[in-house]
Amino acid sequence: MKINDYTSDQIDAAVSAAENIANDWAQSSRETRARLLRGLADVLQARRDKLVCVGDDETSLGSVRLNSELDRTIFQLRGFAEHVEDGNAFAVSDDPAIAGAPPLGRPHLTRVRVPLGPVAMFSASNFPIAFSVLGGDTASALAAGCPVVVKAHPGHPQLSREVFELTKAVLTQQGLPEGLIGMVEGAGIEVGVGLVRHPGIAAVAFTGSFKGGTALWSHANSRPRPIPFYGELGSTNPVVALPSALTGNAEELARTLAASMEFGCGQICTSPGLVVLFESADADRFESALRDALQSAKTHTMLTPSMKHNFDAGIARLVATPGVQTVLAGESTNDDHASPRPVIARTSAQNFISEHALHEEVFGPACLLVRVQSIDEIVEVLNAVGGSLTVTLWGAEVDSPDVRRITRCATQIAGRVLFGGVPTGVAVTASQQHGGPWPASTQPFSTSVGYAAMDRFLRPVALQNPPAWLIERVGQPC
């Protein structure tokens, strides 16, 4: 499928159309927004078979996974519709006037939140439905009152176009202007740069590679007027196995982890890339069971040839790093179109800490086992990771000073801390936090999954001594 590289005139047309509708959409009613979100969910449901078929052709993710991704996307669009209707996202705080001079006296102040304006939304390759044209970023921006210009991902152009055509039909059917949701295409970074630098764009939502993300982030920051850039750039998602967790349970946990690693062929932002465990016979058992489980794993081709290329390069760098032992070697076919084989490697805590190359994410089915000798070393390893979407703790169910220390360390470097289980599978709910310190996120206070994702596009504004006509409108979209 040929990718159209949009010209700057075409980018300008899409952004200008979004700008023209921005004021109206910012003032649209909750009902109008909820109806659009539900209409989009309904049309995805109605065209499910076609979309899964087109998506599988382009991504090799398979119909089971793509159907479940579609379920998630539909659930999410409907969830944002409900969230707009219940109005919590537009919650207001109000401080009545107090007579007298400051600091004791004060004017009447009402704090509202206003939509930013057109959002540039960069689709991800690895969730061609849930983080693409009508994914969570688009849903949350529309719900917040912002038009969206989608940068389609070149990994699934046909699916993007199918979904975009359905989107346009819903807009027309509901009597909404086409400019509310636009789309541009581009194979390289130029179209994305043009979008991020366009003066009409008010914020950027990005999920993708560290390299592409930091480049676009720099462009957002070097505009004459920098704008918020919400980027999710990569994560190693450490799993920490405390000794009690592995006792009598090493094999089962290894199989659970193997399934998490295999999910989506490891092309998942929350894929577990690092396991931290104490040097012990249990650790040996865990390692053997993990190797056995992954040796026979079925994998599928990666999302794009360049991802396979980068995976092979990442593995080559990993196993060539001093102090790293290979536990399960992949097959270095150097064929960018072949299915990758899972890779497991092992190193010591001290080696991990000193070798910065080991802190980088290898996107795909790869995992590095870090053997530690002490709680201190666990803390040092997590601090060396520095920023991650998740940290998973196994064996932290019972309170102790060590458990508290590891838990606190985990909350310092991650946006989500799991007690048991595996990091893949991110619930769409109000309390979700999908984001974390750099490089997990460029804006670690924000989440790109869950209903708090709307907060990214609603800026607080204090109204001082608002007149009666405005007070009447407060709490409604404005």
Place this chain on the structure above:
Amino acid sequence: MKINDYTSDQIDAAVSAAENIANDWAQSSRETRARLLRGLADVLQARRDKLVCVGDDETSLGSVRLNSELDRTIFQLRGFAEHVEDGNAFAVSDDPAIAGAPPLGRPHLTRVRVPLGPVAMFSASNFPIAFSVLGGDTASALAAGCPVVVKAHPGHPQLSREVFELTKAVLTQQGLPEGLIGMVEGAGIEVGVGLVRHPGIAAVAFTGSFKGGTALWSHANSRPRPIPFYGELGSTNPVVALPSALTGNAEELARTLAASMEFGCGQICTSPGLVVLFESADADRFESALRDALQSAKTHTMLTPSMKHNFDAGIARLVATPGVQTVLAGESTNDDHASPRPVIARTSAQNFISEHALHEEVFGPACLLVRVQSIDEIVEVLNAVGGSLTVTLWGAEVDSPDVRRITRCATQIAGRVLFGGVPTGVAVTASQQHGGPWPASTQPFSTSVGYAAMDRFLRPVALQNPPAWLIERVGQPC
């Protein structure tokens, strides 16, 4: 007063001391934090006369202003103590588990907020008490559970040291480690750069010039691990006079505005630097009255010689811009130690829009009157400003399509929109929003005044299936 340029070893010592206490302070009780904040307020109150005397010697701001600034600072420290005690800042959201697979099923998720770690706090020159050693940034960071390393402002070194000595005494008296609040000094930017780039610093709070602020912001972004940089960099604070406001009221409003311009010799982040008004006889009356009021204004020397230098340069640039008429000329003494004279200039909307030099803030007692012919031109002028801490609307009390349009445009470019009054004087309260789109703030979603300022230092974390021991602690500082 000689400024000590701290060495990198001294900076490292201050940050390391803050790092060492960070975990303990993050887990300190609400009572401990509130006691510290109140202790700091009490000691400022007890040493009021001395501090005002030292401050006036260094800043020329006068005892009336410095006493009221001290009132504000004491009120603010006590306000944050109450805010910590009532616990709203640590509010938690909780989604119970739902059985079944996602998207309908989900694990138990609890969203808490955790303190970031050591905060580098850059004092401002223009509020030597309220935005300095024990100002709002320090108070909000301590309240959030973060240690602070203050970069003292070279404009008031003696006052900074006096306040810092009082701070150390309070820490000792309360049995808290010295490292909780550190201070470094430096005359140039190097010490600040060293602080921002130190790996132990987790966030930066800055109030100051556009030039210094953007330089430090770039350093925060180019660290191996970028960190949140909360910078307030400058603002022109447009005042928009709709025709009805001036009718029969031009002279009174002009005198009110003159007082706001004079306040602190215009060295205030919310000083009104721009007035937008319709071409009319009322506008002429307003202009004359403003000129008359400011002609005889008493001014005092500026905070530092370099500020006077920059003010003179800014005025020279302003009046030399094509299409700008001088209404009230200052006195171009080119003496960096002389008191400045207020300056008023006038230009047309179209000239303002096309001359980018006119969009820059002139820090000091200067105001540019922009004459417009239509509501469209008001919108264009505000959009040319782009980002401001405040926009003040005069004559927006009665609803109309034009009033709604201007109000919406104001909320798009400012963090606070005032209906009547003047922008100087910023209430410390929960609904305050002191921040706005670039260049008003590098993080337009955050506020540096009011209790929401704590949010800058508390990052959301989702706890997935938290064990019983952790659930017991949720909602407490962690």
